[in-house]
Amino acid sequence: MTGTASEQPKRILIIDDEEMIRESLSMILELNGYRVDSTGEGSAAIEKIRTTAYSLLLLDLNMPGFSGIDVLRELNRMRYCVPIVVFTGFGSPATEQTCTQLGASAFLGKPVPIPELLELVRNLIDRSD
Amino acid sequence: MEWALLKSIYDASPDAITYIDQSGRIVLFNRAAEILTGYSIEEIRMIPMVELYPNADDFGRIWKQVEAEGKCIGVETTIRNRSSELIPISLSVAEVRDEEGVMIGTVGISRDLRTIRNLQNQIRHLETAATRMALASQTAHEINNPLEIIKNYVYLIESGTADPLTIERLGIIRREWVRIAGIVRSLTGMALQPILPQDAIDVRAFIHDYRDLVIPWMISRGIDLIVRIPESLPTLHASVEHLRQVFLNLTLFVVRVMPAGGVFEIRVEVDTDDLIFSFRSGCEESMEDPHPIRTTHPAPESQQEIDLSISHGLVGNLGGALTVSAHSSGGSELRIRLPLGKGE
Structure with missing residues (x-):
């Protein structure tokens, strides 16, 4: 499993304004061998991304202030090429299209089944390595 | 000279102009009147005027008002044209008097309201869809x-238990x-919008079409529409229908917040990979209230909020x-930033 071998664990950033989602997802990903950071604000996420090398981002769309779309747009400007998984409580096909155009690797609707999420995360990180 | 000027206005007017003498004979019936009704002047002279009005009460009310006050301005009514189509119009009628003050006839100006009604219907549809969304x-x-x-x-x-009963209950x-x-x-699925088609939009042509569509409306509301577009613009890849809805929605918003008229300016700029459309609205009178939109008679807050909320949704899609912000020259500015999209 990615992140569980002797190599350095892959580092993932969770960006979601719901504290309990950040907390629970962090625990699940850590249980599966990843190192996890999290933040509830889009602008803070950009700061973390500038200073830390992540293998993957898990990004919520619907956040107050600097939204998930704003984060994607900023990353697009930065030519950031790490896989980004967008997950949202409500996503229309038009929103999915926008996210994909802005560089999202995958678009998932909440609640995301954990096995599906873990497999996606593993595949995306493997592909980008 | 005076007659030549009046004749030019009469011929060029997009509004129907009719002059009826005191005997009830139609003397003048311009080209716009022929287009609106579908009748030539010779044909219309053969038809009793009341027959043009499907609602006889409207006809009676308008003429009573003209008799009592000498005029009526901008009364909304409906006429039936030659093809029996009902056409909503805005009608203004005034008595014409000679130098001695004797009434010699009446002049009527009718404006076809179909375009405005269509726009209003589109906006109503958008409001419903956006609210549901x-x-x-x-x-x-x-x-x-x-x-x-x-x-x-x-x-x-x-993950942390091997107890079969706990696992069974968690399964439930x-x-x-x-x-x-x-x-x-399934409840929210009905509200989802289909994936929007990506059109290659020539922004200059799009803005010109938009201007042609709304300028009669703006003029009728006393709003000067100014458009500033750079000579050269990259192609915008987006749904042209959706973009048109955004423009119409913001136009409705501007018209609502500028009941006393004023200046409405649209600017287009390119910023790296984005296009920026600025909609600036303003009016002569200043306001101390730092409300984002200046207006002498503000529309109800809730309506403004609905308009902006719809526009936010449309632009987001x-x-x-x-x-939305106040701009330095007064008035306010609605700014849309759109990615140019694929192909750029």
């Missing part, structure tokens, strides 16, 4: 986020959240952002 989005968000939390903790508990919880998630998806 906003409600669905909020509902889904409010339910799916707690479900996400429940599901994550079920997984964490499952999992089945139920899957069921709730399915219900939410185009992958862009809408901001």
